[in-house]
Amino acid sequence: ADNEFTPIVNAFNTLVGQVDQFTRRLSDSNNQLQAEQQRVEELNTTLESKVEERTRELEQKNAEANESLRKLKLTQQQLVNLEKHAALGEVVAGLAHEINTPLGISVTAVSALEDQLKEIAQQFRNGQLNKATFDDFIQFSEEGVQITADNLRRAADLVARFKQVAVDQSSEQRRDFELGDYLQSIIVSLRPNYKYRPIDVSVECPQRIFISGYPGAVAQIFTNLMMNSLTHAFDDNSSERGQIHIEAQQRDQQVEITFSDNGRGMDEDTLKQLFDPFFTTKRNQGGSGIGAYIIQDLVSHQLHGSLEVSSAPGQGTRFVIRFPLSRQSAD
Template identity: 40%
Template sequence: MDTTLENILLHVSLSPVLDSGDSQAAELLLLQACLNGLAIARVSLWCFDDKRNLITCEQLLDKDLPLSTEKATFHRRDLPAYFSALDHQRVIRASDACNHPATAEFTESYLIPANIVSMLDVPIRFGGEMIGIICCEQKETIKHWTDDETHFVAALADLYGRALTASQKKQYQQQLEQLNQQLERRVVERTEQLEKHISELQQTQAQLVESEKMASLGTLVAGVAHEVNTPLGIAITANSHCVELTDKLQKLLESNTLSRSKLETTIAALRDSHAVIERTLNRSAELVVNFKKTAVDQSSYDIQTINLADYIHTLVSTLKPYTKAYDVNHIIQCHQPVNITTYPGAIAQVITNLVINACVHAFDQNKNANEVEFLIEQQQQGKVQLTVRDNGKGIAKAEQKRIFEPFYTTKRSNGGSGLGLAIVYNLVASTLGGAISVDSTPGVGTSFRLTLPPICPAAAGTK
């Protein structure tokens, strides 16, 4: 290759403009190098559309004209021979452009108006495909394109691929920065929302989730929504049915087609719907009350010193109207008097929930000899151990791991809400300052073991 052309290529290849990501500046650099190296009048860069049926001028340098932003286009249907030649992705060297078979179609519409005599079109390839051409044009006098000039323009076309790579990289970086900014904004927004929600739910969390065994806050909220929304959804559906029945009744009345049988049928249907609404709303109210119980207000209990065995005996007698239906026999074993200073109200709620839980889940109403045994022991460390044992169905190992989670129940189809043992766990761990564990063998029975301090931490703090 000619030394002058080699120097120009070296200068262009070392220019930081190619790797700047500014595709327009890179195009001008390459076209100016082509204009200077070949000593021609015009040079332009053209790009195909996706289907290669249209080619558009992206940049044009003309010594006789100022830099223009106007983009000329040519379509395959108007220049079939020219596009066919480009399809072969080879260089078009037309010294006499008006008579060359590939460029003669330009004569009337392009060559003569622009006074162009010779054309050299070199393909631009990027990513393994031909994406456009660099078009070199000479005015007034015929120019015979040499091999060195063709190789020079081809080298510039290859450098344009490098510029496109840098431009794409810059675009990707900008897109990545925008995505990062959007992500940061979203993180900030979500963080603010979460902080707000956490602030609103901190009190509920502190009341209902006291240890790692409890379900996560998200599970708790989901359980509340499911338990309350289900009966409310039924009530809403029943109410909509009432509205529909009322509308039909109104239309029959207005059209004087209301018969006694239709009136009686509609009234009966309305009564059924109202009964459904009443049952489901009562169920929702019950769920809300039970939910409130899980957030135990410690100030509602008075601290007292009680004989634990005597207190349980008194409490069990108040439960007999309920346990009578299950034929439950209560056994209290305490080998020596055990006094503790605690919240009797919390003890009462724990025992009540454990007994009711045994009746609902462990015992069969048709079975005799159902037993709930209370074993009270004073440990050497001074702590009191209360074991509540039943001889019921027992609990499977997999269920034992989740038994204290809020809203976990195996009796949901029978109206269970899954709050009974969650209330027990919260009362023992939070209010009474103790611990509770479960041990069960399917078919044999279940034991709940409560370990309580002799003096409730809250009571000790008041002294």
């Protein structure tokens, strides 16, 4: 009946309907939440599986990268050793070429002396030897012996210099040595590479500089500098004579060596890449691109020194190398 309870009943019915609607919505939301939770759990399971798979892939890639890096370093070290041996080969080949002249002169002098001796002996046996002929023979013999002795001493000095440089370059032994004389030995060992070219090489060391260190590294550095300069800096068709100058000075407990040439020089791009491994402007002519890299590596790590280079097209190239007189002062 339509009485005073009617508004309450209607309000209650409305509330019941709203509660029922809310309950259904809550149930739907709960079902959706459970479905989402299940989907999240499935995604988590899939994600964990993918993470494990990616982790395994990354570990494999990392192992492959480490192995590739190891092989690259090994290959690089092998190439560096090959380059060092190639420089040593230049020294050994130069020895045979350089001592050929004094030995040839000695052989000629001894052969002439041998012929004269046979002639004098024959005259003596025949009773035909007179004082004037014997005096001429003595004078000829003295000259021949002097020529032979001088050239044999020169050959012996060359062999000693070549031997010391070769032994130093093939080992990493530390010893004391005098820098100026050692630089001269290096230049002498490389003379066959430029003696028939219009190139003058000079070494200036105004004071005796004694170094306690690694002469093999010094020999390798200046062998590479010389060969790089002879290969890249000069044109044999040029009318201007090439100049290579090496100057050494002692500054407190350090030595400073400047290596410079008046060759064609380098542009800015080439200068920036000069010490990059395997960079070369002579790729088609057999260049390996690790000569300058070896120079920098030896200066930095074995001599504990520093290296500066400056160059410009047509203005030549200048290297300045500084390192301690003794490795102990750098350690």
